[in-house]
Amino acid sequence: MTKTLRVLIVDDEPDIRELLELTLLKMGLAPVCAANVAEAKAALDGGGFDLALTDMRLPDGDGLDVVNHIGERGLDLPIAVITAHGSADNAVRAMKAGAFDYLQKPVSLAQLRSLVKSALKVEVPSARPSARQRLLGESPAIQEVLRLAEKLSRSQAAVSIGGESGTGKEQAARLIHELGPRADKPFVAVNCGAIPESLMESEFFGYRKGAFTGADADRDGFFQLAQGGTLFLDEVAELPLAMQVKLLRAIQEKAVRKLGASQEEAADVRIICATHRDLAARVEAGQFRQDLYYRLNVLPLRMPPLRELRDDIPLFADRLLQRFGGASAPRLTADARRALQDHAYPGNFRELENILERAVALAASPSLSRDDLQLTPCVEYSPEPGSGEPLQDYLDRVEREAIVKALEGTRYNRTQAAKKLGVTFRSLRYRMERLGVK
Template sequence: MMNTENRTMRIAVVDDDPEQRGLLRKALEEAGYEILEGGDGQEAIDLARTSNLDGMVLDVRMPGVDGLQALKTIKSEHPEVVVTLLTAFIDLRDAVAAMKTGASDYLEKPVDLDELTIAMDEALGVCRDETGDTDDEDLAIPRGVIAQSPSTLHAFRLAHRVAASDANILVYGESGTGKEIVARYIHEKSPRKEGPLVTLNCAAFPENLIESILFGHEKGSFTGADSRRQGSFEEASSGTLFLDEIGEMPLALQPKLLRVLEDRRIRRIGGTKDIEVDVRVIAATNRELEKEVEEGRFREDLYYRFNVIAIPLPPLRERREDILLLADRFIGEQGTGDKRFSPAAQRALLNHDWPGNVRELRNVSIRASLMSRGNLILPEDLPESLQSMADSPEPTGGSEKPESMEEIQKQAILKALEETGGNKTQAAQLLKISRRNLIYKLRSYGL
C-alpha cells in the first residue's frame, strides 16, 4: 500500500487501553499500514508533530488531554493528517464538534475491525481489490459447526481475528445461538489453547455461592468452608475463563469482578493476600446490556471493560439458509439410517421462527427422526406446533416493519439494490456510501 511519496502509509493508534490498541494495531497492520502507538492525547499530539503521519485513530475519552482536545491541536498544526475518532460514549454534540474540527469519521466502540479498516481506507484514498478471494484461514469454522449464512461466517471471521489477543470479548445473542461454541473456538485458536477453558454459568448459582466459585475461599472463611478451594479464575490459569450469562452477575459482586479485569489479581474469600491470575476472559449474554446499564442492573464501567470486542450471533430465524443443513446434520448424528426430511417437512422447518434457535432445532430434529417410521420424515413426525406450517409458502424476506436501525439500513440497502437491478456500484451511489462499504454491510447483515 503506497502513498504519493512512495512509502507505506503511517497511522498512529492512540488509546489508553493497551488491549484495545493491540487489536486495532493488528487489524491495520494486516491491511498494510505502518502503525505507531500512543496512550493519551498528549502522545497523540507529539506523534503528529514528529512522525510524519498520514492518519490517526484516536480515542475520545482518555486521562489528561482528551481526544477532542488533541484533535483540535493536531488539525490546526497538521491539517493533512486524517483522524478517525473512537468512543464508547456516543454524544451527538461531541460528534458534531469533532466533524467540524476536521475528524474524518466517528466510530462507536466496540469497533468493528473491518469497518475501521474501511473508514481509514476511504479517508486516505486507498483502493483495494474487492474481487479477490478471502483467505481460507479467515473463513475457518470450528469442526462440527454448520454454517452458510454470511452473518454467521462474519462472526467467526471476527472471532478468528481477535483470538490471538488477550482482549476481553463479549459474545451476545439469544439463547441457543452457539455462544459457547464461539468461546471455545476463540480459545482453541489462541496462544492459550494448551491451557484450560473453564466455563461458569453466572445464572446457575445463587448469589451467596458465586463469589466463592469465582474467586475461591480459604479454610474456615465461612460456615462449611472445611478446606481451601481455588476459584474459577485460578483454575483457568494460563487459559481462558468463559463467563456465560454475564448479565446475571449480582450487582454487588460486579465491582470485585471489575477489579480483577483491571488488575489481574484476585483475593480468595477469607484471604489476606492478592493472587496474580493470567487469564483471558470471554463473556456472553442474551440480554441487552446497554439497557441493563441504563436501568441500573449492570455497571457501566464493567460493561465497557468487557465490551472491547463484541461478537454478535444471529438468531436462527435470520439465517434460514442454515436450517436444513443443521437439521440434516442432527438426524445424521442419531445413526438411525438414511433418513431425510420430505419437502413438506422442510417447508415446516423453514417457516418456523425457532425461538429456541439451534438448540430447539436439534431437539425437533432428533424427535422427528425417532418418530418417523420410514426413511422419509413427514410433517406428522414433527411437533404439532410445526405441522400446520408445512402448508404455508416458504418465507421470502424479513419483517415488513423495521424494528431497529439495523433493520432500517437493511431495508434501505435492499431497496437500493432492487432499484438498480442489483448493481452494487449504482446502489452505493444511491445510498451515498462507497461500494466497499456497501459490500461490508451486505456481509455483516447477511444479505
C-alpha cells in the same frame, strides 16, 4: 540461548518512560523509548520489535496513530495502549484498530507483567481446530461470525457475545478460545445466573481452609481454574451488583484474593461474556454497572437467530439427522424440508436439534414427513387488549407455564424436562430459579 525480546515504549512523559523502561529491564526485556508518534514510527520502521506499548495522548498525535501504523505496514507485532483513568472509549477505539490489550494509568507492575506475558504468548503458534466443527453454516451472517471470531481470537480484550437463547453463544466463545494463543489452557464456563448470591465470591475467587465454617481445605475459584486461559461468563446480566464490583476489580487489577487469604494472586484470564439481554438497557436501568459494561463490551459479537439463517437450515438438518441417526438416518421429504425452513424457531439452533432428535427417535420409516416433525406453531404475543401487561411479564408467564408443563409431564425429572424443552439442564435450573419455579 533465548533471544532478548525488544519492547518499544511510546510516551511523552520522561518519568513514565523511565519507570516503564526500568520495569521492563527488570523483567529481562530490552526496552527502546520514543517520545512521540514520529519517533515511534521511525523506530518501528527499523524493525526488530516483539511488543509495543503506547500512551494514548502524544504531542503530535495519539496512540491510535501508532496502532494504525503497525496495521498499515503489516508489521507482525502486538501493541497495547495505555489510557488515562476513565477513558474507556479510547481503549475501545484502539482495540478496534487492532491493539491487543490496554492498561489504565496508573499502571502497576503486576498488570505490566501479565500484559507482557500474554503478549508474548500471542506469538506462540497453536493447533488450530477447524471452525467448521463448532459453527456450521454458509450464510453470510455465519461467515461474518467466523471471520470476526478469528479476528477476536488474536486479541486479549474482553469479548461480549449477544444473541437469543440457543444461537450458539457458548460455541462462539469456545471457538474464539480455541483459535487463540490460550488454546492449550483451560476454558472455564460459568453460568452467572445459576450461582446463589451467597456463594458467588467463593466460587469466583476460591477460599482458604478455615475461611468460613465448612471450608475444610483450600479451594480454587473460577479465576484460578481458568489461569492462563479463558473465563466464559454466561448470562452475565444476572450478576448481582455487589458481585459486579468485585469482578470489575479482579479484571482491572488482573489479580484476585481467595476468601480468608491475606495476599492477592495474579489472575491471567481472558474474559468472554454472553447474555441474551440488552446490557446497555440494563446499564440505563441501573441494574448493570457502567464501568463493568465498558470493560466487558470492548469487542462485541452478535450471534444471528436461526430465522436469519434460513438458507442453511437444510444443511443443519442433514448434519443433525446424521448425528442422531448415523448411517441409517431417515431422510426428510421435500415438504418436511420446506416446513423446517418456514418454522419460526424461538429456541433457535437448540430447538432444531430437539425437533430432529425427537423425530429420529420416533421415526417409523426411512423418510420423515412434515407431520413426523411435530412442529408446534409459535405462540404469538397477544396480551388481553387493555390489560397493559408488560412484554417481560408476559414472556415470563409463558416461560413459566412451559416449564411447569414439562416438569409435570416428566414427573418432575429435571433432566428429562430440559430435554423436552430443548434446553440444557443448567439452563433449566437457572430458568427455574429466576422464575421461582419450585
